[in-house]
Amino acid sequence: MFSLFYGLWKYMFSKTEFHVLILGIDKAGKTTLLEKLNGKFKTWCFWDLGGQPGLRTIWEKYFEEAHALIYVIDAACPSRFEDAKSALEKVLRHDDLQGAPLLILANKQMKLDRYLDLKKLDERVYMFEAVSAYDGMGIKESVKRLMEVMERSKRTEMLRACAGVTTGRGA
Ligand SMILES: Nc1nc2c(ncn2[C@@H]2O[C@H](COP(=O)(O)OP(=O)(O)OP(=O)(O)O)[C@@H](O)[C@H]2O)c(=O)[nH]1
Numbered sequence: 099m100f101s102l103f104y105g106l107w108k109y110m111f112s113k114t115e116f117h118v119l120i121l122g123i124d125k126a127g128k129t130t131l132l133e134k135l136n137g138k139f140k141t142w143c144f145w146d147l148g149g150q151p152g153l154r155t156i157w158e159k160y161f162e163e164a165h166a167l168i169y170v171i172d173a174a175c176p177s178r179f180e181d182a183k184s185a186l187e188k189v190l191r192h193d194d195l196q197g198a199p200l201l202i203l204a205n206k207q208m209k210l211d212r213y214l215d216l217k218k219l220d221e222r223v224y225m226f227e228a229v230s231a232y233d234g235m236g237i238k239e240s241v242k243r244l245m246e247v248m249e250r251s252k253r254t255e256m257l258r259a260c261a262g263v264t265t266g267r268g269a
């Protein structure tokens with residue numbers, strides 16, 4: 099009996115198309131994200147809506163049928179955080195989206211990397227990681243990566259050699 103119900107449930111579930119709304123203010127990177135998602139989730143239908151102020155009034159027409167929400171923020175543009183925040187607050191306050199799971203994506207982290215243009219400085223190995231020191235996201239992995247690179251670096255080799263020479267002199 100259980101397997102009959104399970105089979106039926108599985109059949110219905112596999113037929114369900116999930117509607118996922120992609121929202122965020124203009125130029126946050128929604129359409130770019132959609133291009134990355136396309137074809138990767140077979141039963142998911144992503145709705146990418148324009149984020150210009152004049153287009154945000156249309157967003158709510160999609161709320162009722164949305165299973166979940168992805169909210170994209172341009173993390174490289176602090177001057178627009180306030181706009182992004184108030185647009186998000188308005189979305190979350192809406193009754194038609196009640197209980198819909200929310201994924202917030204801090205996009206364009208790498209833009210800062212490009213702005214710093216560290217490659218120009220010298221030939222040293224550098225890593226750029228998106229982290230949150232506040233909640234610890236990415237911290238452990240980043241430092242681990244640094245340690246791995248550090249252990250294999252020419253500089254560590256050089257410092258070891260120097261330390262060897264110094265110890266040798268002192269002895
Ligand atoms: N450097 C960088 N640029 C990005 C990234 N994601 C998107 N962009 C650029 O940001 C610009 C805006 O991206 P879109 O995907 O068109 O933004 P949108 O949220 O769809 O904007 P609207 O449709 O106007 O609401 C484009 O020039 C993208 O190439 C990213 O992760 N890094």
Ligand SMILES: [Mg+2]
Nearest residue numbers: 128129147148
């Ligand atoms: Mg777009």
